[in-house]
Amino acid sequence: MQITFTVNGEERELEVTPYTRLLDLLREDLGLTGVKEGCGKGECGACTVIMNGELTASCLVPAPQADQAEILTVEGLGTRDDLHPIQESFVEAGAVQCGYCIPGMILAGKRLLDENPEPTEKEVRYGLSGNICRCTGYAKIIDAVMLAADKLAVEGSDSSD
Amino acid sequence: MTDQNKRIKDYFCKHTTRCTIEGVKKSKRFVGHDVLKADAWDKVTGEAVYPDDIFFDDLLYVKIKRAVHPHAILKDIDISQAKKVNGVVDIVIAEDIPDVRQFGLIIRDQPVLIAPGEKMRYMGDPLAIVVAETKEAAKKARDLIKVKVEELEVITDPFRAMEDDAPDIHPDGNIVITHHLNRGDVDEAFKNSAIVEENRYQTQFIDQLPMQNEAGVALYDERRGVVNIWAATQWLHDTQADVAQSLRLSKDQIRIIQPTIGGAFGKKEDVSVHIHLAIAAMRTGRPVKLCFTREESMITQSKRHPITIINKTGVDRDGYLTAWETKFIGDTGAYASSGPAVVHKGMYHATGPYNCPNLRGVSHAVYTNNTYAGAMRGFGTAQGAFAYEQQMDILAEKLSIDPAEFRLKNIYQKDSITPNGQQLTHSVNAEETIKRVMELSDWKGGRK
Ligand code: FES
Ligand code: FES
Numbered sequence: 012m013q014i015t016f017t018v019n020g021e022e023r024e025l026e027v028t029p030y031t032r033l034l035d036l037l038r039e040d041l042g043l044t045g046v047k048e049g050c051g052k053g054e055c056g057a058c059t060v061i062m063n064g065e066l067t068a069s070c071l072v073p074a075p076q077a078d079q080a081e082i083l084t085v086e087g088l089g090t091r092d093d094l095h096p097i098q099e100s101f102v103e104a105g106a107v108q109c110g111y112c113i114p115g116m117i118l119a120g121k122r123l124l125d126e127n128p129e130p131t132e133k134e135v136r137y138g139l140s141g142n143i144c145r146c147t148g149y150a151k152i153i154d155a156v157m158l159a160a161d162k163l164a165v166e167g168s169d170s171s172d
Numbered sequence: 173m174t175d176q177n178k179r180i181k182d183y184f185c186k187h188t189t190r191c192t193i194e195g196v197k198k199s200k201r202f203v204g205h206d207v208l209k210a211d212a213w214d215k216v217t218g219e220a221v222y223p224d225d226i227f228f229d230d231l232l233y234v235k236i237k238r239a240v241h242p243h244a245i246l247k248d249i250d251i252s253q254a255k256k257v258n259g260v261v262d263i264v265i266a267e268d269i270p271d272v273r274q275f276g277l278i279i280r281d282q283p284v285l286i287a288p289g290e291k292m293r294y295m296g297d298p299l300a301i302v303v304a305e306t307k308e309a310a311k312k313a314r315d316l317i318k319v320k321v322e323e324l325e326v327i328t329d330p331f332r333a334m335e336d337d338a339p340d341i342h343p344d345g346n347i348v349i350t351h352h353l354n355r356g357d358v359d360e361a362f363k364n365s366a367i368v369e370e371n372r373y374q375t376q377f378i379d380q381l382p383m384q385n386e387a388g389v390a391l392y393d394e395r396r397g398v399v400n401i402w403a404a405t406q407w408l409h410d411t412q413a414d415v416a417q418s419l420r421l422s423k424d425q426i427r428i429i430q431p432t433i434g435g436a437f438g439k440k441e442d443v444s445v446h447i448h449l450a451i452a453a454m455r456t457g458r459p460v461k462l463c464f465t466r467e468e469s470m471i472t473q474s475k476r477h478p479i480t481i482i483n484k485t486g487v488d489r490d491g492y493l494t495a496w497e498t499k500f501i502g503d504t505g506a507y508a509s510s511g512p513a514v515v516h517k518g519m520y521h522a523t524g525p526y527n528c529p530n531l532r533g534v535s536h537a538v539y540t541n542n543t544y545a546g547a548m549r550g551f552g553t554a555q556g557a558f559a560y561e562q563q564m565d566i567l568a569e570k571l572s573i574d575p576a577e578f579r580l581k582n583i584y585q586k587d588s589i590t591p592n593g594q595q596l597t598h599s600v601n602a603e604e605t606i607k608r609v610m611e612l613s614d615w616k617g618g619r620k
Contacts, residue, residue: 030308044225045218047434049383050466057383085218098216102208110215111383111434117216145383145435 014078018043019087025074033072034058037084045085045114049143056142059115060084066122066141085114088121096162097121097155104155108146115142120156128167129160211432220432223403224387228459231389232261234445234452235310236462237300237317238472239292242506242541243341244321246286249299254316259309262455263317264301266290269451275418275443277410277546279508281342284418284447291324293341294506294541296472303452303460330480330503330538341506341539348504348537349512353519353591356530361495365486367570368495373483373559377503378476380548384434386473387463390449394457398425399450404433406441406547415446419454426450438547442474442509474509474546477502477537479518481559485528487567491581493529498522500535500556502545509546511537518552520592524560525602526582531591574617576610 015024018041025040034051037043037060046069049057053068060069061083089095094102097120107113116139123130123138130138135156136149144152199205214220251263266287274280286292286299300317304310327333333346340346362368388403399421405411408428416426433440445462452460464472479502486495500519504511519535548554564582568575584590586600609615 038225039227042227043218044221047222047384048224049385052466055383085216089217091213091217091219094213094216101216102212105209105212107209107212107215109383109433109435110211110220111222113215114218143383145381145437 012075014075016077016079017081019082019084027074029073029075031074032070033060033062033067033074033077033082034069036074036077037069037082043084043086047111047114049111054143055112056115056119057112059118059142061118061122064122064125066119068141083118085117088117095121096166097124097159100155100159100162101152104151104158106147106151106155108144112142112144112146116144116152120159123156124160124163128163130156132157214432222384222387222434223389223431224384224461224463226389226402226431226461228389228391230458232303232305232452232456232458232460233307233310234448234460234462235302235304235307235314236298236448236468237302237314237319238468239286239295239297239299240319241292241321241323241326242294243291243324243326243339245291245324246288246299247320247322248288249320250318251300253318254302254313257304257309257313257316259305260302260313261305261458262301262303262452263313264303264451264455265299271420272447272451273418273420275414275447276507277407277414277442277509278512279348280414280417282443282507284451291341292321293539294543296468296543297506298448301448301452303456327540328542330501330536330540333538333540334536341541346539348508348539349515351516351519351533351535353498353522353531353533355532355591356495358495358497358530358532361530362484362486362497364488365494366489367567368484368486369563369567369570370482370484371559371563371566373481373562375477375479375481375555375558377478377542377545378548379470380437380439380474380476382433382435382437382439385464385466385469386440386444387461388445388449389459389461390446390453391459392450392453392457398427399453400427400429401446401449402429402431403445403449404430404436404440405443405446406436406438411443411446414443415450418447419450437549438476438510438551439469439473441547444473471543474544474548475505476548477504477511477514477545477552477555479503479515479552479555481522481556483522483559483563485563485567487571491571491573491578493523493526493582495530495532496523496528497531498533498535500533502535502537502552503540503542504537504546505540505542505544507544508537508539509544510551511545514545514547514552516552518556520590521553521556522560523591524557524564525584526560526564526579527584527588528582533591568618576606576615576618580606
């Protein structure tokens with residue numbers, strides 16, 4: 012069947028089977044390999060995307076369900092030369108080790124800050140609780156999200172000056 | 173400093189020691205400086221390429237048919253139905269690769285494919301390599317492979333494996349290796365001890381669980397006679413050598429290209445996808461890809477050894493350790509992997525960071541039909557720590573002294589000699605560490 016959806020601001024039309032997972036569609040058909048597979052069972056958050064504003068485990072979504080959806084992957088956030096403040100914060104806080112969980116962590120962080128621009132550390136922990144990291148021990152990932160909140164607040168106040 | 177930068181500095185200060193090193197001598201480039209990781213940019217943008225991110229236009233997909241029973245003789249394997257699946261390109265069974273040799277990190281005891289008449293020894297043992305145009309076709313064909321087996325006793329306990337009437341999992345018996353440790357006169361020292369405490373400790377299997385499962389892509393360059401393998405390994409050149417000997421190729425015919433690794437923690441020391449990928453690539457002449465699912469990774473690849481530790485520890489009236497005897501028995505599962513080294517190292521750390529003049533130890537790695545155990549951060553010492561620290565607590569209680577003071581009495585100092593005979597000549601900060609912990613935790617002598 013044919014589906015139409017918006018990925019990282021671009022409208023796409025694709026032929027999918029009812030069994031295709033959104034995860035494979037993004038990785039294999041669209042080359043968005045920043046979306047990772049860690050468990051395939053909705054447990055680890057490596058495959059996280061933001062779909063219609065909600066954090067979504069793309070390994071659990073049959074592709075047809077993405078029809079008409081708006082999807083953001085890490086590739087749509089910022090580029091090497093123009094990092095999103097959250098990406099920048101992950102680099103600066105030393106929050107990245109093997110990196111496999113990081114796209115999902117960054118999107119979970121973004122989703123949290125969109126809704127709650129001044130989170131407490133506890134709220135950050137809660138916001139990231141769907142994402143597993145096996146390398147870092149989380150401390151610096153939490154730092155990175157707190158740091159991003161500050162950066163975004165400064166940016167926000169700058170633009171309103 | 174801008175306001176924002178100050179707040180950024182606050183965050184850094186909370187979890188790192190960077191802000192406390194002022195006054196400490198800095199190196200020119202790294203020590204004492206904030207160094208951003210070179211690959212962080214690739215990883216925050218999703219650009220970093222991990223093995224399963226590699227695609228070729230004419231890529232084929234590989235799936236492995238695995239054992240149907242943890243200990244059984246393969247009687248028959250029937251691939252006729254599987255071959256009919258649309259999109260299947262090749263199904264390789266043992267008779268197709270008669271010259272291929274076993275592989276393994278320390279002992280080459282792992283078969284590339286189990287042949288009829290041979291045994292499967294755990295649920296991860298490979299029976300067939302399925303290569304197809306799509307993942308779905310490969311999976312479908314794999315599930316249509318029919319297997320007949322003769323079931324044998326399944327051994328899940330290393331103590332059962334060591335009994336005389338237990339079936340041999342490997343031809344040379346179930347005890348893979350035995351190490352000994354001897355220093356001083358243990359029997360005499362126990363006799364003269366005020367207290368002797370003997371206890372048995374048991375640790376469990378742990379999966380290292382790196383976030384990325386084993387995965388890889390291979391491409392055979394026929395003109396050069398070289399197999400290119402993009403797959404993670406923690407021992408690039410050992411893996412290259414092992415894959416080469418297994419396939420009876422020279423090392424320069426195996427090129428292993430390390431993509432970004434999604435975590436390893438010891439689990440990626442062992443060969444995983446490499447040999448099967450090489451075989452599929454050479455037979456089909458096309459690029460091939462094999463990605464384990466999480467379940468497959470858990471069933472097939474190494475674990476932290478469950479270890480049974482029996483510690484007998486003597487102490488004198490003044491609270492000094494007099495003698496220590498340890499038995500250290502590691503369940504290494506169906507294959508040796510790093511097991512012989514893990515139980516060796518673990519035994520050498522039997523006394524932890526504590527001085528003890530008289531020592532006796534024996535350690536075994538034992539085959540069972542569990543998933544094989546290998547390397548994981550600490551390499552046998554984490555299991556031992558659980559046991560020796562418990563011994564210390566129990567002895568402190570029996571001696572009615574503060575467990576921290578008891579540790580301080582016995583802790584390694586500069587020039588202490590470890591059980592394997594190593595003299596610690598520098599950087600021995602254990603005493604300082606304990607004192608600092610006592611201070612920071614406002615230590616009040618432990619529980620009553
Ligand atoms: S891969 Fe989707 S949650 Fe783990
Ligand atoms: S950085 Fe490796 S899993 Fe998070």
